[in-house]
Amino acid sequence: MIEITSLVKHFGPILAVDGVSFSVARGEVLGFLGPNGAGKSTTMKMVTGFLVPTSGTATVAGHDVTREPLAVKARIGYLPEGAPAYPDMTPEGFLNFVARVRGLSGSRRRARIDEVVSRVNLQGVMRQPIDTLSKGFKRRVGLAQAILHDPEVLIMDEPTDGLDPNQKHEVRNLINQMASTKAIILSTHILEEVEAVCTRAIIINRGKVVADGTPAQLKARHSSGRLDDVFRAITTGDTARSGKAGRP
Amino acid sequence: MTRFLPATLAVMRRELGGYFLTPVAYVFTIIFLLLAGVFTFQLGGFFEGGQADLRSFFTWHPWLYLFLVPAVSMRLWAEERKQGTIELLLTLPVPLSSAVVGKFLAAWLFTGLALALTAPMWITVNYLGSPDNGSIITAYLGSFLMAGGFLAIGSMISATTRNQVIAFVVSVVLCLGFLLAGFGAVLDFLSGWAPQPIVEAVAGFSFLTRFSNIAKGVIDARDVLFFLALIAVCLFATAVIIDTKKGG
Numbered sequence: 001m002i003e004i005t006s007l008v009k010h011f012g013p014i015l016a017v018d019g020v021s022f023s024v025a026r027g028e029v030l031g032f033l034g035p036n037g038a039g040k041s042t043t044m045k046m047v048t049g050f051l052v053p054t055s056g057t058a059t060v061a062g063h064d065v066t067r068e069p070l071a072v073k074a075r076i077g078y079l080p081e082g083a084p085a086y087p088d089m090t091p092e093g094f095l096n097f098v099a100r101v102r103g104l105s106g107s108r109r110r111a112r113i114d115e116v117v118s119r120v121n122l123q124g125v126m127r128q129p130i131d132t133l134s135k136g137f138k139r140r141v142g143l144a145q146a147i148l149h150d151p152e153v154l155i156m157d158e159p160t161d162g163l164d165p166n167q168k169h170e171v172r173n174l175i176n177q178m179a180s181t182k183a184i185i186l187s188t189h190i191l192e193e194v195e196a197v198c199t200r201a202i203i204i205n206r207g208k209v210v211a212d213g214t215p216a217q218l219k220a221r222h223s224s225g226r227l228d229d230v231f232r233a234i235t236t237g238d239t240a241r242s243g244k245a246g247r248p
Numbered sequence: 249m250t251r252f253l254p255a256t257l258a259v260m261r262r263e264l265g266g267y268f269l270t271p272v273a274y275v276f277t278i279i280f281l282l283l284a285g286v287f288t289f290q291l292g293g294f295f296e297g298g299q300a301d302l303r304s305f306f307t308w309h310p311w312l313y314l315f316l317v318p319a320v321s322m323r324l325w326a327e328e329r330k331q332g333t334i335e336l337l338l339t340l341p342v343p344l345s346s347a348v349v350g351k352f353l354a355a356w357l358f359t360g361l362a363l364a365l366t367a368p369m370w371i372t373v374n375y376l377g378s379p380d381n382g383s384i385i386t387a388y389l390g391s392f393l394m395a396g397g398f399l400a401i402g403s404m405i406s407a408t409t410r411n412q413v414i415a416f417v418v419s420v421v422l423c424l425g426f427l428l429a430g431f432g433a434v435l436d437f438l439s440g441w442a443p444q445p446i447v448e449a450v451a452g453f454s455f456l457t458r459f460s461n462i463a464k465g466v467i468d469a470r471d472v473l474f475f476l477a478l479i480a481v482c483l484f485a486t487a488v489i490i491d492t493k494k495g496g
């Protein structure tokens with residue numbers, strides 16, 4: 001569903017993404033791991049058509065994002081980092097706007113909004129300005145917006161960042177419910193999340209993919225069998241204690 | 249192309265609705281009407297003129313717009329950058345041209361609405377005497393066109409920054425340049441050293457000259473085209489700026 005080939009992104013002298021390639025099929029939930037500044041967000045911004053790659057390609061359902069950006073954008077649901085939303089709008093107004101832009105009209109629009117609102121539990125706050133909502137509710141508004149058109153591809157940048165344990169749990173449940181019918185990429189630096197929701201994980205460091213496998217395969221790369229140890233070993237180059245962990 | 253119109257309308261609708269979610273719209277409209285009244289009656293010598301027309305009202309519009317229009321346009325793009333919603337907007341299946349045009353049209357309609365609320369003045373003049381209503385309509389159209397020119401300049405400046413105050417100040421300065429371009433003192437200063445064609449070109453950019461023609465009730469296609477072309481060029485520049493400066 002998602003095919004990424006040798007993506008590169010320069011910001012002036014900074015090489016943020018350095019030849020990243022991977023693919024994600026329907027039914028897969030790909031965890032995108034890496035320390036801060038590794039290039040996770042930049043990669044996602046290129047796949048979603050926000051940033052233009054310096055080189056390389058990203059295709060979604062067979063459509064190249066630089067050549068057919070609108071076809072790609074129509075198929076993706078995207079939750080940018082921090083779940084930005086128009087602060088003066090209410091969730092109701094905001095979701096109606098997104099639905100209109102996505103070409104949903106009339107009864108179909110109302111049905112889809114009702115569906116996602118009950119899915120992420122926004123019922124109580126639909127008429128309240130978004131900037132008065134708690135962090136958890138704001139995140140739900142962002143999630144609702146991303147799944148409004150029931151996209152085949154869902155891309156979420158740190159969807160549980162800054163949420164309390166209960167809210168994290170809710171978001172993970174939601175992802176698990178949708179997992180079988182979509183191709184999902186989510187970035188995180190919380191390793192337990194990978195085990196809770198991901199079928200596969202990629203670790204990137206300084207713009208390069210340094211590991212790619214199922215959570216079980218990744219864990220097996222360190223003698224302790226713990227994901228944090230693998231992560232630390234790979235992303236700090238601490239090979240002395242890392243046992244089998246190394247460059248792929 | 250089929251997505252252009254619905255997407256533009258959806259963006260315009262959200263933006264226009266946004267003006268009324270905060271007190272900004274009401275404050276702006278009231279200030280606009282107050283200043284229009286003060287300028288017309290106190291400074292313009294509406295009563296002393298002894299004539300039932302709106303000449304003294306329209307004369308002040310360029311100066312009224314100089315400060316009020318940048319206050320409307322400053323948030324167009326700067327706010328999207330500041331809130332991070334630009335990433336959301338530009339990863340929705342909206343052509344960039346739709347986003348630029350939709351936002352501009354919302355700002356233009358909003359300004360047009362404030363302008364329309366000065367109609368009581370027009371009614372009063374008709375009550376007091378028998379003005380040339382044809383030229384008044386022409387002057388209203390010219391004023392609206394000029395507001396569009398100011399707004400398009402403001403949109404372009406707003407696209408360059410995430411800071412509304414900077415957008416406001418730079419827009420005022422640039423718009424002032426367009427106003428002063430027609431002043432005798434400026435042209436005299438220029439003709440001291442610049443070649444004649446440049447002096448004429450600068451004079452041709454003058455909002456004051458263009459507008460005063462239309463405000464007198466004289467519609468010249470060249471003046472109308474000037475404002476329309478200026479709007480088109482500035483909106484195109486807005487799109488180019490957004491496209492090349494999305495990440496930052």
Ligand SMILES: Nc1ncnc2c1ncn2[C@@H]1O[C@H](COP(=O)(O)OP(=O)(O)O)[C@@H](O)[C@H]1O
Nearest residue numbers: 011014016035036037038039040041042495496
């Ligand atoms: N707009 C930008 N301009 C310049 N550098 C950027 C920009 N966005 C990201 N970077 C740099 O690119 C690198 C990768 O950033 P990012 O993709 O946000 O990392 P992550 O999401 O993995 O934390 C960082 O070094 C960051 O400073």
Ligand SMILES: [Mg+2]
Nearest residue numbers: 040041042081
């Ligand atoms: Mg990030």
